[in-house]
Amino acid sequence: MEATKIQLPADFETYGEARRAGFLRMKALKEQGARVVGLFCSFVPTELVYAAGALPVGLCAFTDEPIPAAEANLPRNLCPLIKASYGFALTDTCPYFYFSDFVVGETTCDGKKKMFELLHEIKDTYVMQLPHSRDASALAFWRNEIISFQKKLEEFYGITITEEDIRSAIRxxxxxxxxxxxxxxxxxxxxxxxxxxxxxxxxxxxxxxxxxxxxxxxxxxxxxxxxxxxxxxxxxxxxxxxxxxxxxxxxxxxxxxxxxxxxxxxxxxxxxxxxxxxxxxxxxxxxxxxxxxxxxxxxxxxxxxxxxxxxxxxxxxxxxxxxxxxxxxxxxxxxxxxxxxxxxxxxxxxxxxxxxxxxxxxxxxxxxxxxxxxxxxxxxxxxxxx
Ligand code: BJ8
Missing domain, CATH: 3.40.50.11900 (Rossmann fold)
Structure with a gap:
């Protein structure tokens, strides 16, 4: 087998470094009045967040630091991603959670959807009801959920999102x-x-x-x-x-x-x-x-x-x-x-x-x-x- 040579670029930032560097940028943006929506999952249509003139931000969920605190309220035999997501919020150690105006969850897996109920006690957590199949009725249901999410954004920020706003975000x-x-x-x-x-x-x-x-x-x-x-x-x-x-x-x-x-x-x-x-x-x-x-x-x-x-x-x-x-x-x-x-x-x-x-x-x-x-x-x- 060939010798190990992992070539990283000179400006390479680890995930932790990038996460920390983003804190200050996020703080500055909030001071300028930025709208920020926290989320966890690829199923959330971020186009609508951009269409609302807001920034979607992925919330911290990738280290074990807050897991012991999370286990005070959640079962130990739960996915670490779910425990970390909740633990960061509970211990107030995720600045992105802190700066989020509200959080968007989704009914993907059972552990996550139930954890969002606990999370909602810490910060407004809006949950999109994701169907788990792809047939015509699921598609119609999910389309309605997307419209409901738009309404949530409009009501929360007191704005109107136009079709052109959404099309621009799609592009x-x-x-x-x-x-x-x-x-x-x-x-x-x-x-x-x-x-x-x-x-x-x-x-x-x-x-x-x-x-x-x-x-x-x-x-x-x-x-x-x-x-x-x-x-x-x-x-x-x-x-x-x-x-x-x-x-x-x-x-x-x-x-x-x-x-x-x-x-x-x-x-x-x-x-x-x-x-x-x-x-x-x-x-x-x-x-x-x-x-x-x-x-x-x-x-x-x-x-x-x-x-x-x-x-x-x-x-x-x-x-x-x-x-x-x-x-x-x-x-x-x-x-x-x-x-x-x-x-x-x-x-x-x-x-x-x-x-x-x-x-x-x-x-x-x-x-x-x-x-x-x-x-x-x-x-x-x-x-x-x-
Ligand atoms: S689109 S992969 S980000 S759900 S939290 S399902 S690991 S038990 S994260 Fe996911 Fe959205 Fe799917 Fe992607 Fe399992 Fe843990 Fe649940 Fe998880």
Whole structure:
């Protein structure tokens, strides 16, 4: 196996650094009167938040620091992401939560939707009722939920959101999706032009630069740099490092002990079927649809998260990614007590091993460091099978 060389750009910011740097920017924006809406999930149509002249901000949920406090009110055997989300609010240690005018939740998984009831006691938490299928009645129901969310924004801020406001936000968000998708698709190049650790971090950290256009421009610039470096590489032979696809739950809270670790062991993470990967970015909102709410409803219902049932489209998409990114193995990350990803892993494992003939590794973990050594051993053994 080739020596480990994770090349990070000189200006690379870790997720924690980007999160801290964003605090001051957010404080300054609030002092200038900015409207801020806190959220947790890819299903929330941020187009409406932008259309309201507000900034959507992803709330802190990716470290174990506030979990002990959260466990005073929540069961211990709950997903760490849910406990951290609530814990940060409870301990008042997430400035983004503090600066949010209100929070938007969604009925994705059972743990989250019940946690939002507790969260509402701390701050106004508006919950979108997400249907869990994609048939015609689900689509009509979700379209109505989107209209209700618009009303919430209008009433809360005392404004009127016009159709043109929404269409303009759709154009801006579609551009963002396109830029992020092109950045993530650099992983199709062989040898891999950058680390998966960088890719995932940059996507997550991007949410802390609140100017959408500036964020897009920064990533466009990084795409150009990466491509120029890749074209100029002295050795033109393909890499022998295993190329991995990571799928499953959001991975920001376990990125160091899984993604960074496997790259240090000699593999390249080239593709992400996750919410900080291409999952939400692959399909734009259809700007030509005359019914703007139908366009939003269709786009967001198509997200291949395991809370949807059935969810075959996730398998289809993973299969396509395996081919397009020339993947040699798949790692599925399941956060502890995440039942939907845990159960759906049965289909993903069978699909990857039997239909695609590739090795598959399932890692169930939480945000603690207690299983770091064991995970490292399993990752090393997994790479031996490729
Ligand atoms: S669209 S992946 S961000 S729901 S909180 S389901 S890990 S038990 S986060 Fe998610 Fe939206 Fe889907 Fe993406 Fe499991 Fe934990 Fe629930 Fe979770």
């Amino acid at each position: 801006r968000k579609n551009r963002e999706r396109d830029v992020m998708r092109r950045y993530l698709e650099l992983g199709k190049l062989d040898p891999a032009p950058m680390s998966g650790y960088e890719m995932g971090t940059r996507i997550d950290a991007g949410s802390f630069s609140f100017d959408l256009e500036e964020r897009c421009d920064g990533v466009e610039q990084r795409i150009a740099e990466v491509l120029a470096q890749w074209e100029a590489r002295p050795d033109k032979t393909p890499s022998h490092r295993p190329r991995l696809l990571v799928t499953g739950c959001p991975n920001a809270g376990v990125r160091e002990k899984i993604i960074r670790a496997v790259e240090e062991l000699g593999a390249d993470v080239v593709a992400f079927d996750t919410c900080n990967g291409i999952r939400e970015k692959v399909e734009p909102v259809d700007a030509s649809n005359p019914d703007v709410y139908d366009a939003l409803a269709r786009k967001y219902l198509s997200i291949n998260c395991s809370v949807m049932s059935p969810n075959e489209s996730r398998r289809d998409y993973i299969g396509q990614m395996i081919d397009d990114y020339k993947v040699d193995g798949v790692i599925e990350i399941v956060l502890q007590s995440c039942h939907t990803y845990d159960v759906e892993a049965f289909f993903i494992r069978r699909f990857v091993t039997q239909e695609k003939g590739l090795p598959y590794l399932n890692i169930e973990t939480d945000y603690s460091q207690s299983d770091k050594g064991q995970i490292n051993t399993r990752l090393a053994a997994f790479l031996e099978t490729i």
